[in-house]
Amino acid sequence: xxxxxxxxxxxxxxxxxxxxxxxxxxxxxxxxxxxxxxxxxxxxxxxxxxxxxxxxxxxxxxxxxxxxxxxxxxxxxxxxxxxxxxxxxxxxxxxxxxxxxxxxxxxxxxxxxxxxxxxxxxxxxxxxxxxxxxxxxxxxxxxxxxxxxxxxxxxxxxxxxxxxxxxxxxxxxxxxxxxxxxxxxxx
Numbered sequence: 001x002x003x004x005x006x007x008x009x010x011x012x013x014x015x016x017x018x019x020x021x022x023x024x025x026x027x028x029x030x031x032x033x034x035x036x037x038x039x040x041x042x043x044x045x046x047x048x049x050x051x052x053x054x055x056x057x058x059x060x061x062x063x064x065x066x067x068x069x070x071x072x073x074x075x076x077x078x079x080x081x082x083x084x085x086x087x088x089x090x091x092x093x094x095x096x097x098x099x100x101x102x103x104x105x106x107x108x109x110x111x112x113x114x115x116x117x118x119x120x121x122x123x124x125x126x127x128x129x130x131x132x133x134x135x136x137x138x139x140x141x142x143x144x145x146x147x148x149x150x151x152x153x154x155x156x157x158x159x160x161x162x163x164x165x166x167x168x169x170x171x172x173x174x175x176x177x178x179x180x181x182x183x184x185x186x187x
Contacts, residue, residue, distance in 0.1 A: 008072055010124050014082065017091065017121055020075040022064040029057050041079055041087040049089045049107040063095060070096055072128065078108065078121045088112040091121045093129065100136035102129050106152065113148065119155045126156055130179045139176040141165065157185045
């Protein structure tokens with residue numbers, strides 16, 4: 001990686017997940033071409049993925065500015081590593097864990113929906129989160145109409161735990177998995 005800015009990284013069979021730094025998060029907003037070069041991917045035709053507006057991107061920049069060591073507890077870029085490295089979406093956490101709980105989120109560019117990438121990325125991030133001794137539960141929220149997003153949570157072993165915090169006046173649903181539940185699924 002250029003300049004050694006982007007750490008940590010996680011890999012699956014088909015994906016590389018790259019934690020955002022203040023530099024990459026800022027470049028994502030300011031200069032898409034340079035951002036793609038930092039990630040060593042072709043510049044995407046469309047960016048950012050759905051539900052990741054400039055406001056949420058700036059929130060991650062501010063998180064990393066305040067706490068550079070929180071890199072893994074913020075935004076991760078999802079890169080498909082087939083014949084050509086392609087930036088296909090983003091995933092990550094909404095900050096460091098609090099009270100043993102952290103919250104995960106994910107969004108892929110529409111051209112990459114329905115291929116299992118979101119589930120693969122979410123599972124890898126949940127595994128990463130549970131490596132932290134302080135994390136006992138991972139949660140996620142989505143709009144009830146986003147059936148594909150709910151299916152990702154269910155495939156990761158999450159269970160419905162109730163209503164979430166409304167987003168822009170719309171209701172959300174909340175799912176969660178404990179470390180014990182997740183580890184028992186992996187045996």
